[in-house]
Amino acid sequence: MNRRKFLQSSAAMATVAMANRPLMSLAEEIRLANDENFWKIIRAQYEVTDDIINLEAGYWGIMSIPVTQAYMRNVHFVNQNSSYYVRRKYGQDYNAIIKRLALKLGVREDELVLTRNATEALQSLINGYNKLKPGDSIIYADLDYGSMQSEMRYLEKYRKVTVVKINLPEPASYENIIAAYEQALNDNPKCKMILLTHVSNRTGLITPVKEIAAMAKARGVDVILDAAHSWGQFDFDFQSLGVDFVGFNLHKWIGVPLGVGLLYIRKDRILDIDPLRGEGGPDNDNVRTRVHTGTMNFAAVRTIPAALDFRENIGIKNIEKRLRSLRNQWVDGVIDNKKVEILTPQDPRMYAGITSFRLKGKTSYEENHALMNKLTDDYGIFTVAIRDIYNGAGIRVSPSLYNSREDADKLAAAINQITS
Amino acid sequence: MDRRKFLQSTAALASVSLVGNSMIAHGQGALDKDSDAYWKTIMDQYKVTDEFINLNAGHWGIMSQPVMEAFFNHTRFINAYSSQYMGSGRAANPNARSFYAERAEILEMLAKKLGVNSDELVFTRNVTESLQLLISGYNKLKPGDTVLYSDAAYYSMKAEMRHLKVHRKAKVVQLKVPDPATYENQIAVFEQGIKDNPGTKLLLITHMSNHTGVIIPVKEITAMARSHGVDVIVDAAHSWGQYDFDFADMNLDFVGFNLHKWIGAPLGVGLIYIRKDRMLDIDTKSSKGPPGNVDINNRVQTGTMNMAAVMSVKDALNFVDDIGIKHIDRRFKALRHEWVKEFLDDDRVDILSPEDERMHAGLTSFRIKAHKDTRELGKTLLRDYHINTAPIPNINAIRVSPGLYSSKADMAVLGVAIKDIMNKM
Numbered sequence: 001m002n003r004r005k006f007l008q009s010s011a012a013m014a015t016v017a018m019a020n021r022p023l024m025s026l027a028e029e030i031r032l033a034n035d036e037n038f039w040k041i042i043r044a045q046y047e048v049t050d051d052i053i054n055l056e057a058g059y060w061g062i063m064s065i066p067v068t069q070a071y072m073r074n075v076h077f078v079n080q081n082s083s084y085y086v087r088r089k090y091g092q093d094y095n096a097i098i099k100r101l102a103l104k105l106g107v108r109e110d111e112l113v114l115t116r117n118a119t120e121a122l123q124s125l126i127n128g129y130n131k132l133k134p135g136d137s138i139i140y141a142d143l144d145y146g147s148m149q150s151e152m153r154y155l156e157k158y159r160k161v162t163v164v165k166i167n168l169p170e171p172a173s174y175e176n177i178i179a180a181y182e183q184a185l186n187d188n189p190k191c192k193m194i195l196l197t198h199v200s201n202r203t204g205l206i207t208p209v210k211e212i213a214a215m216a217k218a219r220g221v222d223v224i225l226d227a228a229h230s231w232g233q234f235d236f237d238f239q240s241l242g243v244d245f246v247g248f249n250l251h252k253w254i255g256v257p258l259g260v261g262l263l264y265i266r267k268d269r270i271l272d273i274d275p276l277r278g279e280g281g282p283d284n285d286n287v288r289t290r291v292h293t294g295t296m297n298f299a300a301v302r303t304i305p306a307a308l309d310f311r312e313n314i315g316i317k318n319i320e321k322r323l324r325s326l327r328n329q330w331v332d333g334v335i336d337n338k339k340v341e342i343l344t345p346q347d348p349r350m351y352a353g354i355t356s357f358r359l360k361g362k363t364s365y366e367e368n369h370a371l372m373n374k375l376t377d378d379y380g381i382f383t384v385a386i387r388d389i390y391n392g393a394g395i396r397v398s399p400s401l402y403n404s405r406e407d408a409d410k411l412a413a414a415i416n417q418i419t420s
Numbered sequence: 421m422d423r424r425k426f427l428q429s430t431a432a433l434a435s436v437s438l439v440g441n442s443m444i445a446h447g448q449g450a451l452d453k454d455s456d457a458y459w460k461t462i463m464d465q466y467k468v469t470d471e472f473i474n475l476n477a478g479h480w481g482i483m484s485q486p487v488m489e490a491f492f493n494h495t496r497f498i499n500a501y502s503s504q505y506m507g508s509g510r511a512a513n514p515n516a517r518s519f520y521a522e523r524a525e526i527l528e529m530l531a532k533k534l535g536v537n538s539d540e541l542v543f544t545r546n547v548t549e550s551l552q553l554l555i556s557g558y559n560k561l562k563p564g565d566t567v568l569y570s571d572a573a574y575y576s577m578k579a580e581m582r583h584l585k586v587h588r589k590a591k592v593v594q595l596k597v598p599d600p601a602t603y604e605n606q607i608a609v610f611e612q613g614i615k616d617n618p619g620t621k622l623l624l625i626t627h628m629s630n631h632t633g634v635i636i637p638v639k640e641i642t643a644m645a646r647s648h649g650v651d652v653i654v655d656a657a658h659s660w661g662q663y664d665f666d667f668a669d670m671n672l673d674f675v676g677f678n679l680h681k682w683i684g685a686p687l688g689v690g691l692i693y694i695r696k697d698r699m700l701d702i703d704t705k706s707s708k709g710p711p712g713n714v715d716i717n718n719r720v721q722t723g724t725m726n727m728a729a730v731m732s733v734k735d736a737l738n739f740v741d742d743i744g745i746k747h748i749d750r751r752f753k754a755l756r757h758e759w760v761k762e763f764l765d766d767d768r769v770d771i772l773s774p775e776d777e778r779m780h781a782g783l784t785s786f787r788i789k790a791h792k793d794t795r796e797l798g799k800t801l802l803r804d805y806h807i808n809t810a811p812i813p814n815i816n817a818i819r820v821s822p823g824l825y826s827s828k829a830d831m832a833v834l835g836v837a838i839k840d841i842m843n844k845m
């Protein structure tokens with residue numbers, strides 16, 4: 001692409017972005033009625049391909065046009081001002097961003113540090129958790145994220161602990177998930193730490209974190225929470241969860257540029273996570289020493305406020321409502337189909353936007369991969385096959401703000417046609 | 421966006437001639453690549469602030485405009501196609517673009533440039549991550565073994581080495597490199613260090629010091645260390661892209677690179693090299709893959725990274741390859757000479773990299789002997805002379821690193837400023 005064409009096309013994007021403001025204030029009134037027209041306006045804020053219906057927002061979140069614009073401005077700015085900016089002003093910008101994130105989560109500013117994704121945050125927590133003694137146990141589940149399972153398994157070698165994997169029941173219910181962890185704690189009296197996943201990347205299941213964390217705490221067991229998929233996808237009171245160690249993503253459901261995550265450690269628990277490379281003295285409780293990124297993408301960090309603005313302008317309650325309704329739109333279309341298994345229960349406490357399904361009896365990854373390809377090839381619908389669920393592989397469906405109800409209807413129709 | 425238009429616009433991204441075309445448009449074909457006229461056409465491809473002269477390219481490299489535009493295009497493409505581009509889409513549509521296929525092509529480009537195999541390379545997010553993984557992953561250490569590094573190493577790599585005391589129960593020794601540096605004394609200091617510490621198993625060396633700009637004889641030091649049974653990890657954060665060297669000829673085993681410094685890729689891309697037959701000596705990250713696996717990809721676990729930045733490495737390589745590393749090397753030496761020449765016979769100033777052509781490139785630090793507050797000196801340069809440099813307080817020096825966007829006039833301004841400051845003292 002030549003420069004002129006590029007500038008033309010980015011000018012076109014800027015126009016849309018500027019149109020954003022008046023449209024949003026107009027939309028303010030419409031959205032109260034939860035009108036499809038409101039979401040049409042929001043959908044117009046995304047530049048997505050119409051090659052395919054993208055129901056795979058779970059990998060990472062597509063940036064809205066205003067956020068993309070802000071990002072490009074920030075790349076320009078950082079590129080032009082280089083280390084002059086970073087050495088003199090970046091610290092202030094960083095602190096202001098942390099302050100805003102802390103306010104949103106209801107936590108202290110000195111409990112948060114930015115990472116490059118949830119993986120980095122959780123690597124730091126799982127590897128760094130230093131309360132384990134040889135012979136202790138730790139527990140994780142089949143619905144946890146693959147590389148976090150691998151981090152947990154590594155502790156067998158690194159901390160000489162017994163690593164216990166449990167398989168979560170299916171169909172899941174609020175009660176049986178709690179019971180599964182209770183059983184695991186009963187079976188493993190030496191357990192000191194559990195990895196919990198707030199929203200499973202494999203099925204979309206929302207874990208009753210608050211109840212399990214309270215139960216664990218009563219037994220002196222710590223919880224590390226993988227919140228990669230929850231924050232920004234549905235509305236919850238973070239403080240009420242009662243967890244001390246948490247990894248977040250900002251580039252999934254908050255919609256910032258790729259490469260930004262967040263680490264939370266409750267102030268009075270910071271010493272329980274090793275600083276990277278043993279930095280500082282034994283009393284070093286500076287959360288920022290729990291991560292060492294080296295030079296990172298400053299422009300992506302500077303774009304966090306634009307992404308927060310965009311999401312807050314819509315409102316998390318509305319976002320949650322929309323994602324749930326898109327999920328319900330396709331699930332309702334197949335719920336009576338006896339050949340389909342929906343992997344999140346119809347309990348609104350246990351799902352948000354992401355939900356996986358499988359065709360009854362089709363439990364191998366290969367079968368699901370073939371089904372994913374069929375949906376792409378024959379129906380133009382993009383999803384992803386998920387392996388390593390104890391009860392069998394499945395297809396994950398993650399709608400986002402750029403999807404329409406028709407997208408969800410088309411998926412339901414495709415599944416019904418394939419099974420008929 | 422309309423599909424056809426989108427594909428048209430993104431088709432241009434894949435074109436390797438993007439950068440070359442813009443150069444031809446600048447009428448460079450006829451110019452001598454070592455001439456100031458040619459370099460003017462390169463400088464024109466950078467958009468830098470005119471608020472100050474930026475002589476701190478050492479922090480990271482500013483992207484040229486063509487590379488930044490390519491980065492924006494990749495960002496928009498990947499944002500629009502999202503995870504469909506991450507391989508799953510390819511299974512259904514063989515013609516679909518795939519990140520992993522494109523990444524493999526870029527690794528081939530890098531491997532060819534370095535004269536190594538692409539299965540000896542893996543992307544990281546910067547050299548810090550590369551070296552963290554190499555230093556903490558090096559698994560040949562037994563409790564009581566010694567590891568060596570010098571005071572010229574980058575501070576966070578020193579910390580990484582010191583942590584081996586806890587992590588591997590190693591004895592950690594820091595050597596002091598001689599100043600002024602010579603080709604011979606940089607080899608001798610490490611040889612002496614190994615002789616003084618007979619239990620030495622691992623040595624960390626820094627190809628080009630980020631403090632002084634001194635380039636050390638990496639090939640000779642590695643060969644010497646190897647003859648004593650000592651492995652060497654090389655921090656090549658600042659060298660690759662800044663001066664011309666034959667990587668394959670150096671015969672190294674473990675190396676960390678940056679691509680966002682002197683190669684000019686977007687921020688957040690580095691590289692690890694591990695020689696194929698040494699793969700097992702670096703632990704997989706958190707036991708990735710089956711035991712005994714020699715897949716270099718299992719030595720890193722970045723999680724989801726900025727894929728558009730990785731895609732832009734190709735554009736950055738095209739940009740610097742179009743100039744040619746020989747000419748970049750000469751240019752940086754010329755820019756350095758432009759200000760250093762003013763102080764070669766001036767006793768009031770120390771130039772911290774030697775005049776030996778093998779031991780410097782563009783980045784070089786200086787010290788005004790009588791000036792004891794480097795931070796203040798850095799502020800004076802910025803406030804009174806509008807020159808951005810990097811103060812290095814622990815050696816009481818100022819680091820000067822020009823970029824491809826720097827002019828000889830910029831360097832001359834620095835020379836005048838240093839003299840002016842000294843005259844006012």
